[in-house]
Amino acid sequence: MAANRPSEATVNWWRDAAIYQIYVRSFADGDGDGTGDLAGVRAKLPYLVELGVDALWFTPWYLSPLADGGYDVADYRTIDPAFGTLAEAEKLIAEARELGIRTIIDIVPNHVSDQHVWFRAALAAGPGSPERELFHFRPGRGANGEIPPNDWVSEFGGTPWTRLDDGEWYLHLFATQQPDLNWAHPAVRQEHEDVLRFWFERGVEGVRIDSAALPAKDPALPDFVAGRDPHPYIDRDELHDIYRSWRAIADEYGAIFVGEVWLPDAERFARYLRPDELHTAFNFNFLACPWDAGRLRSAIDDTLAEHAAVGAPATWVLCNHDVTRTVTRYGREDTGFDFAAKTFGTPTDLALGTRRARAAALLSLALPGAAYLYQGEELGLPEAEIPRGRIQDPMHFRSGGTDPGRDGCRVPLPWSAQAPYAGFGSTVEPWLPQPADWSTYAADLQRADPDSMLSLYRAALRLRRTAPGFGSSETPGGQLVWLPTEPGVLAFTRGERLICIVNLTEEPVELPSHTEVLLISGPPADGGRLPQDTAAWLRV
Known part of the structure; x- marks a missing residue:
């Protein structure tokens, strides 16, 4: 229904x-x-x-x-x-x-762990086996296969290839214990x-x-x-x-x-x-x-x-x-x-x-x-x-x-x-x-x-759930619109009732016109101004 x-x-x-x-x-x-x-x-x-x-x-x-x-x-x-x-x-x-x-x-x-059942089976099966086709096993380069199959670099640094006792190398873009899977299989x-x-x-x-x-x-x-x-x-x-x-x-x-x-x-x-x-x-x-x-x-x-x-x-x-x-x-x-x-x-x-x-x-x-x-x-x-x-x-x-x-x-x-x-x-x-x-x-x-x-x-998560203006930009009035500010200040509206302002300058700045300070990330400066490295949510 x-x-x-x-x-x-x-x-x-x-x-x-x-x-x-x-x-x-x-x-x-x-x-x-x-x-x-x-x-x-x-x-x-x-x-x-x-x-x-x-x-x-x-x-x-x-x-x-x-x-x-x-x-x-x-x-x-x-x-x-x-x-x-x-x-x-x-x-x-x-x-x-x-x-x-x-x-x-x-x-x-x-990738998976080198202790995954697939990889253990691949090691046991040896070169040329169907089990090794689930990963990237290759012979090495050089006269005796002593050079890695290519020049790629691991995400963790060094070569992403490890050589086995049978002479083949296997690919691991991360740690040695993380063999890469062959997604063409x-x-x-x-x-x-x-x-x-x-x-x-x-x-x-x-x-x-x-x-x-x-x-x-x-x-x-x-x-x-x-x-x-x-x-x-x-x-x-x-x-x-x-x-x-x-x-x-x-x-x-x-x-x-x-x-x-x-x-x-x-x-x-x-x-x-x-x-x-x-x-x-x-x-x-x-x-x-x-x-x-x-x-x-x-x-x-x-x-x-x-x-x-x-x-x-x-x-x-x-x-x-x-x-x-x-x-x-x-x-x-x-x-x-x-x-x-x-x-x-x-x-x-x-x-x-x-x-x-x-x-x-x-x-x-x-x-x-x-x-x-x-x-x-x-x-x-x-x-x-x-x-x-x-x-x-x-x-x-x-x-x-x-x-x-x-x-x-x-x-x-x-x-x-x-x-x-x-x-x-x-x-x-x-x-x-x-x-x-x-x-x-x-x-x-x-x-x-x-x-x-x-x-x-x-407090912020509570307001984010309940106050008008938050949410995705697809919700009515949820779009972000930048407000004109001095250099070093970010200010934008969400809908018609919410302003977010962040002061990244070295001096306090005046708040835009508002009816209520919903939340502020630190104590306000003299006269209610917004201090350096401080943000506020304002109700318009």
């Missing part, structure tokens, strides 16, 4: 959702072994409801040797025992949905379609696609030549047929996709968002943009324009499990983000970075589209510098020890200031060490402080 059909808002929830990323290993430890788990997430569902998010995106929770934080998947149909069981995942999905929170999972199509496509159905049947309502522009390869695996199109393994046209087949499956279940697509070409990026492909893709131009008014405005304009061309909503994200935490990045001389620029001991002004991060929160949450929030961002957690002897990230080791890696943004969360290890789980030390001052960021302290980062995020 028509009365039972989901509303337009329910069907299109993803167009303006606030989505919270959970790195399970570091979120909350329910069984007291020092590692976060699904029991910990289930116990914190009331916190997430109170925060005001619409969905949870879980980084891989599958069976894995954890050589790359779970992105080396050994079995997509099994939850890693460190995190729980499949039955517990099903309970979590159902319990969250009862509370109005949807579940998005991570799928990693480019029909069994690879069929398996991933089956995995999608497996999780959609269990109530999952979305999938984040890891490294979405990488799975397809030139079958010849040629050397890389700068400027030559198409690229041998990035953004190949064959990918679109794969994602069209995935979209047909998602449409059967009313599920959605978000792609991790790092591409500088706006037109090529937008192809992934055509109506029969992915629903959304991460907006990394905004994430990597420095704290500069002109460049932020350009990033916003470019993002909205490239999405408008295909009728897709933009996504806005300030940090995630791979990049330097926002308060740290904005407190540095170089406020942009580049993997190649990460070094140990970079000076950081955390007070400055925190002030800017609070302003950036209001900026990003006021933009039309969906917003992604990485766990701990709502607590204002800084990037931790992990002692070299405790680093686990393969990026650190592949760099020869020069890159600090990504563990600094993956430190277990502080929940209770007075509990051991800031209340992460028990008296057992967490899998990554917490900084000495971690308890000062604890959620219980911030919950009681109306001026805390947590209180700011809770």
